[in-house]
Amino acid sequence: MTSSKKPSNSSAKNENLYAIAETSGQQFWFEVDKYYDIDRLNAKEKDKITIDKILLIKDKDNISLGQPYVKNAKIELEVVSHKRDKKIIVYKMRPKKKTRRKMGHRQELTRVMVKSISITNSTPKTSSKTEVKKKSTSPKASNPEN
Structure with a gap:
């Protein structure tokens, strides 16, 4: 993970604001106005x-x-660029067998800038109880018998 502070006049309210979030199967410490390299996003x-x-x-x-x-809670990010990480060399060798295998790998990354970190306090919906009236049963009219 690479992070760097963007040179700007940051206000005092953002100095102590940070969030730990999960993305790309990893956990990152996000701060406002910093950029981070995470796994490639489809954006x-x-x-x-x-x-x-x-x-x-x-x-x-x-x-x-x-x-x-x-x-x-949510974190707003803006995609800055897509890039590739430095190459990692993987070398496998079996001794006394003349078997050697050399491979390289470059991870695809997306550089994102943190724009805002926010949490909204939503009030729970109160359900008003509606009174259910019982159906009043009226006595059945009796048929007079002759």
Whole structure:
């Protein structure tokens, strides 16, 4: 994971704001106005992406911990570019058998910039109980017998 702070005049409210989220099978520590390299996403450059699998959010003195995820929390990301990681060499050899195998691998990555981290407090819907009236049974009219 590569991260770097974008040179800007960051406000004091974002200095203590961070979130730990799960994406691409890994957990990342996200902060606003920083970029991160995650596994390749099926999105174009300048696209907006929302992550809702948030494990923890810290904002100054408030910590929200999910079980397993924080409800009504999201991270807004913007795709900056697609790139490939540096090459990794894999070399396999069986001694005394003259068997050698050399392979390389380059991981496909997407560079994203964190735009915002937010949690919305939604009030639970209150269900108003409607009174159910019982059907009043009227006495049946008796047929007079002669």
